[in-house]
Amino acid sequence: MLLKTLREEVLDANLELVRRGLVLYTFGNASGIDRNEALVAIKPSGVPYEELVPAHIVISDLDGKIVDGNLRPSSDLSTHLELYRRFPNIGGVAHTHSEFATAWAQAETPIPCFGTTHADSFHGSVPVTERLSAEEIAGDYELETGKAIHRAFKKVDSDAIPAVLVAGHAPFCWGPTAAAAAHNAVILEFVAKMAYHTLLINAESSPLARELHDRHFLRKHGRDAYYGQVKTR
Numbered sequence: 010m011l012l013k014t015l016r017e018e019v020l021d022a023n024l025e026l027v028r029r030g031l032v033l034y035t036f037g038n039a040s041g042i043d044r045n046e047a048l049v050a051i052k053p054s055g056v057p058y059e060e061l062v063p064a065h066i067v068i069s070d071l072d073g074k075i076v077d078g079n080l081r082p083s084s085d086l087s088t089h090l091e092l093y094r095r096f097p098n099i100g101g102v103a104h105t106h107s108e109f110a111t112a113w114a115q116a117e118t119p120i121p122c123f124g125t126t127h128a129d130s131f132h133g134s135v136p137v138t139e140r141l142s143a144e145e146i147a148g149d150y151e152l153e154t155g156k157a158i159h160r161a162f163k164k165v166d167s168d169a170i171p172a173v174l175v176a177g178h179a180p181f182c183w184g185p186t187a188a189a190a191a192h193n194a195v196i197l198e199f200v201a202k203m204a205y206h207t208l209l210i211n212a213e214s215s216p217l218a219r220e221l222h223d224r225h226f227l228r229k230h231g232r233d234a235y236y237g238q239v240k241t242r
């Protein structure tokens with residue numbers, strides 16, 4: 010089987026979204042890329058999660074040509090491919106319609122960083138895309154969604170904020186692997202829920218101080234990170 014390990018990783022990332030309560034029915038999808046082969050593994054469209062096995066995972070090249078697999082890929086494949094083309098550091102993408110993150114996407118409101126939980130994973134507000142035009146919606150809709158995400162990151166570092174809210178739709182998250190993308194989708198939902206409650210308690214809540222925000226993000230990410238255990242190989 011082509012890319013057996015990647016298929017297994019992608020399957021597990023999809024199941025993680027279910028285990029964490031982020032998907033209803035067949036909503037949502039996760040993918041991963043083998044950068045050496047330039048091949049993407051993604052969940053098939055509309056197959057119940059409980060029936061998914063590695064052989065169901067569809068393998069596509071970066072142009073959307075199906076290289077291996079008998080099932081149709083997730084209908085969001087073109088969005089995933091655009092993200093892999095535009096963000097060369099990422100190795101996985103996860104898309105859900107998780108309740109709180111989707112509510113923020115529907116409100117077309119960036120999620121501010123109110124606390125260190127957010128700062129640990131997202132170095133700034135989680136941005137919202139612009140609405141797609143009628144032409145974009147009528148055209149190659151999923152590709153245009155990917156392009157809108159890329160536009161939202163013109164001045165935002167996609168490695169420091171590995172998530173976006175697609176206006177009127179839902180979040181997309183990414184990371185170095187499919188597992189990391191799913192992890193970020195779980196954290197995003199948690200952060201979105203807490204930001205909602207923060208504003209309910211005090212609608213005037215102000216974002217976390219920049220110094221504390223930076224301190225928390227940088228102790229987990231980047232050159233000088235010191236959170237957790239030293240990795241030995």
Ligand SMILES: [Zn+2]
Nearest residue numbers: 105106178179
């Ligand atoms: Zn969706």
